[in-house]
Amino acid sequence: MVDIVVLATASLIVQIAILAVLIASYVLKSQRRYRGHGITMLVAFVLHLTTIFTVMLPRLISYLSSPGTLNFSDASVIISLLHASLGAIGVSMGGWLAASWHLSRDLGPMFAKKGIMLPTLIVWIAAILIGIYVYLSLYYTIIVG
Ligand code: HEM
Numbered sequence: 001m002v003d004i005v006v007l008a009t010a011s012l013i014v015q016i017a018i019l020a021v022l023i024a025s026y027v028l029k030s031q032r033r034y035r036g037h038g039i040t041m042l043v044a045f046v047l048h049l050t051t052i053f054t055v056m057l058p059r060l061i062s063y064l065s066s067p068g069t070l071n072f073s074d075a076s077v078i079i080s081l082l083h084a085s086l087g088a089i090g091v092s093m094g095g096w097l098a099a100s101w102h103l104s105r106d107l108g109p110m111f112a113k114k115g116i117m118l119p120t121l122i123v124w125i126a127a128i129l130i131g132i133y134v135y136l137s138l139y140y141t142i143i144v145g
Pocket of ligand 1: 026029034035037038039041042045093094095097098101107110111114115117118120121124
């Protein structure tokens with residue numbers, strides 16, 4: 001079985017890569033390179049979905065199914081659930097935006113959706129930043145020693 005710290009660290013590296021892709025995608029949007037913006041958002045969505053299904057969802061299920069771990073008076077549990085909820089919302093909205101584009105040359109429908117894009121980006125980035133905090137609070141002492 002792959003060690004959970006190795007898996008979580010690999011997932012962290014991918015999260016940081018996703019953050020970089022999201023920032024690069026926003027820069028492309030600012031330069032009016034909308035096709036590049038759309039493609040990079042699609043890449044961020046696929047990367048995030050992959051880590052959710054390979055690492056995060058199995059961890060969440062194992063937490064929820066082990067009795068006594070879900071203690072709502074524990075701040076780290078609340079922060080982890082906040083991370084999971086924001087991540088699910090950000091990825092769902094991002095996935096819906098990317099899927100509704102289907103690489104079309106006609107960007108008119110995407111301009112009409114730009115009002116949803118900024119909240120999506122904010123929720124998505126917040127989920128990743130909280131995820132980095134969760135990782136550090138769980139594994140920092142193990143890694144640093
Ligand atoms: C998948 C998640 C996506 C996120 C998080 C996102 C994020 C953003 C953000 C933050 C803006 C600026 C909104 C504003 O100025 O209020 C924007 C604008 C825009 N995006 Fe996206 N976007 C996404 C997907 C896409 C896709 C797939 C396309 C397809 C090409 C696209 C095309 C556009 C266009 C045309 C604009 C308008 C730009 C303007 O008016 O200057 N976006 N997006």
